[in-house]
Amino acid sequence: MIGAYIIGIVFAIVGMIVGGVLRNKFKKYSAIPVRGGLTGKDIAERMLAENGIHDVQVISVAGQLTDHYNPVNKTVNLSEGVYNSNSIAAAAVAAHECGHAVQHATQYSWLQMRSKMVPVVSISSQWVMWVILAGILLVNSFGTTLLLAGIILFGITTLFSFVTLPVEIDASRRAIAWLEGSTVAGSMEMDKAKDALNWAGYTYVVAALGSLATLIYYIMIYMGRR
Numbered sequence: 001m002i003g004a005y006i007i008g009i010v011f012a013i014v015g016m017i018v019g020g021v022l023r024n025k026f027k028k029y030s031a032i033p034v035r036g037g038l039t040g041k042d043i044a045e046r047m048l049a050e051n052g053i054h055d056v057q058v059i060s061v062a063g064q065l066t067d068h069y070n071p072v073n074k075t076v077n078l079s080e081g082v083y084n085s086n087s088i089a090a091a092a093v094a095a096h097e098c099g100h101a102v103q104h105a106t107q108y109s110w111l112q113m114r115s116k117m118v119p120v121v122s123i124s125s126q127w128v129m130w131v132i133l134a135g136i137l138l139v140n141s142f143g144t145t146l147l148l149a150g151i152i153l154f155g156i157t158t159l160f161s162f163v164t165l166p167v168e169i170d171a172s173r174r175a176i177a178w179l180e181g182s183t184v185a186g187s188m189e190m191d192k193a194k195d196a197l198n199w200a201g202y203t204y205v206v207a208a209l210g211s212l213a214t215l216i217y218y219i220m221i222y223m224g225r226r
Contacts, residue, residue, distance in 0.1 A: 007217055011210030018206055022199040029089040029192050030081070036184045040082040040094035047098040047178050048076070056101050060084070067093050069100035071115060076101055088185065092193040095179055096200070099171030110166045121160045128153040132218060144225045151218050158215045161208040168204050172197040 038046070044058040056074045060083040061067075067079050076097045082090040103111040128150055135147025176194055179185050185193060 007210065007213045011206060011213065015203065015206045015210070018199065018202050022196075022203060025196050025199055026089045029092070029196050030085065030087045032088045032189070032192065033086050034088055034091050034185045034189055037086050038091070038184055039084055039086045040078050040090035041084070042086075043091050043184060044076050044078065044094040044098050046182070046184075047095055047175075048101060050178070050182075051098075051102050051105070053101055053105050056105075058083075067097050069097045069104070071100075071104045071111075074101075074104075088189050088192045089196055091179065091184060091189075092175065092196045095175035095193075096171050096197060098178075099174035100167070102174055103167070103171060108167075108170065110163060110170065114160070114163050114167050117156075117160050117163065121157055124153040124156045128157060136221065139225075144222070147218070147222050147225065151215070151222060154211075154215050154218060158208070158211040161204070161211045165204055165208055169201055172201060 041058055041060070048054070048056050048058070056076060058076045058078065060080055061077045062080065064079055064081060066077065067082055068077050069075070070077060076094075078094055078097065082093045100111065102108075131146055131153060132150030135143050135145075135150050137143065138146060175197065176190070179193060180190055
């Protein structure tokens with residue numbers, strides 16, 4: 001388990017660095033208004049309408065970085081700082097979340113796969129570390145079997161992390177394409193919006209690579225038992 005902790009610490013540090021850069025960029029871009037003066041709510045509703053989506057509601061939710069699209073009740077949930085802000089950062093976030101709504105409306109395959117995995121991943125994430133810990137501590141054949149079961153569970157969560165990557169990247173691609181095609185932001189503002197979305201994407205890359213590195217470590221332990 002020490003190796004897993006070391007891997008976790010390394011990627012946690014990298015994640016903190018990337019997250020810190022992301023927060024600084026969003027703080028900076030939150031102080032710069034978009035040319036059209038539209039708020040995150042305005043941009044979300046406009047992007048949805050221009051993509052022919054009329055059954056998705058844009059609502060405000062409490063907290064920071066709580067922005068998300070809920071495919072179950074078809075809502076684009078924007079944090080208060082994004083919902084009411086007319087900044088470049090708010091425009092980027094609102095358009096990104098609407099990108100997920102467009103994915104849902106067009107039955108984007110990666111999003112469908114990710115949605116189907118959610119119930120299984122939810123169960124796996126609750127039990128995976130306990131099963132792996134028991135498998136490592138028990139050095140008998142039963143422990144080896146538990147370790148293998150834990151690896152399978154962890155493999156599911158790792159796969160989920162990698163399936164999430166194209167979903168998030170595509171949502172940002174759709175957001176940038178729409179912003180560029182609209183009159184919401186100028187070229188200078190678009191560069192900043194792209195920068196913010198790119199750094200947001202890096203957080204998912206770091207998480208996926210960290211999960212993969214930990215999975216490989218557990219597999220090495222298992223192979224050493226055989």
